[in-house]
Amino acid sequence: MTTPEEAWRSSYRHPGPWDMDFPPMSLVDLFEESARRCGDKPLLDFMGRHYSYAETLDGANRVACGLRKLGYGEGDRIGLFLPNVPHYVAAYYGILKLGATVVNFSPLYTVDELAHQVEDSGTRALFTISAKALLPTALKVLDASKLDRLVVGSVAGALPTTKSIFYRLFRGSEVAKRPDDPRIMAFSKLIENDGACRAPSLDPETSLALIQYTGGTTGTPKGAMLTHQNLSANARQVARLDPQLGAAVDRVLGVLPMFHVFANTCVLNRTVATGGEIVMLPRFNAAQALSAIERTKVTALPGVPTMYQALLDNPKLASTDFSSLRVCISGGAPLAAELKTKFQNATGATLIEGYGLSESSGVVSSNPYEAEGKAGTIGQPIAGTRVKLVDKADPHKSVPESEPGEIVVSGPQIMKGYWNRPEADAAVFLDEGGGHRWLRTGDVGTIDEDGFIRIVDxxxxxxxxxxxxxxxxxxxxxxxxxPAVKEALVIGIPDDYHGEMPRAFVTLNEGESVSGGELLEWLNPQLGKHERCDKVVIREELPKTMIGKLSRKDLVKEIEAENQSGS
Structure with missing residues (x-):
């Protein structure tokens, strides 16, 4: 009898066979092989300044040796609290060459968020830059945690000469002064060595390359442990999605933040694996992104839906030449059909949707780049990846035919587990025996006869x-x-630009008369930029379950009903 998987594999639309093998490989070997192959070819274009593969490898070697001289080594956790700057790439691969583990931290984190994850991961050293948006936060965490060192880079030093002068003259207000403190070292000082030091041998399947913090399926952020093989396999899997791999220019716009697993795989590791070029921007700005597309003729643009909406909204879009773009890949959040159509009509570029999680190193499935895909789906599983549905109430049971179920995934890119969270591992993995594990995604979906996956809940x-x-x-x-808040619930409200926005609903203690606007002004400065609520709504009461627990589910239903009635 033919299984559903065997049936859809006959309709596989990605290049190459689905059952392709991805032998164990460290990220260090992946990087060094590309550096040997590409040499003087550009790896990075940072605001017009180019860094070759050879130059970037030399920088990574110097980072590794500088860290080893400071006493760091195999197994240590070293953090990156950086935007998209060349320092990130040199530090990332330098840490890996040392045999240490990278810990990614979002530049949007508050002091409390950064300090918590530094402590949770046991991060010893932290890379950042001398920007007022980052360095003061890092300094506070240095004093409030077990962190023992900061390595601080300069953005101006990474720019072309003329832009570097402009930055120093006109944007000096954005630069924070580096304190005179023995715990703080300049990036330039760290790499004052010849880069010739011992590199440890790494077992790709057991050596931990990256701790990527994620929410998992429930609860507070947890550190997904990603091995060298997890990440190198996913980079190779994603590279194989391109039908023109090796036969066409490969130049990707690197505007997704590198600390995000989507960019780590689809911008950084994947492009290094192909020998391509990354046009790197420090942060997303629609006008700058459009200028970079025009200037460099990028061939690929990975992004999240809000980025594509911002490009559409920018007046420069109409005059931008998109003819070089072969594919735009959307991930990180659901892609609205209306947005996909508008963007494709406005630019002539192909926009496809994929899907992944931090726990899967970035990518699980994708619509095909050139073959026929299916709008509203997250595509077919990428090579070497198995996807199936299980019962929503009992994941050990198969889902009845034609019914939605929880999406579970298996493949070489699936994480080793959560950092110091064995109880979370037990909840997120389904063990079939013989060492074969399925990752529970927490997403509910369907899989059609052609293997295209649709998320429904x-x-x-x-x-x-x-x-x-x-x-x-x-x-x-x-x-x-x-002091005025008695009860609080936060839910996601649909938003045309962000996909969703947090909205808070509260009841007040007796005698309090604070307004929703006043609460919003008090709340948002305490949150990361991506966490900020669009409104605080004051209610007489919030929905509760039969046992008196606040019910977020029922609140969502109430808001949906109100929206439908127009009230």
């Missing part, structure tokens, strides 16, 4: 804001600090 409460995951319970805990 979410088991988790996380809110997807422009590709970032926001945890309602954390925002609620902040609200409860206000």
């Amino acid at each position: 979410r088991l988790k409460d996380m809110i997807a804001v422009g590709g970032f995951k926001v945890f309602p319970s954390q925002l609620e805990s902040v609200l409860y600090r206000h």
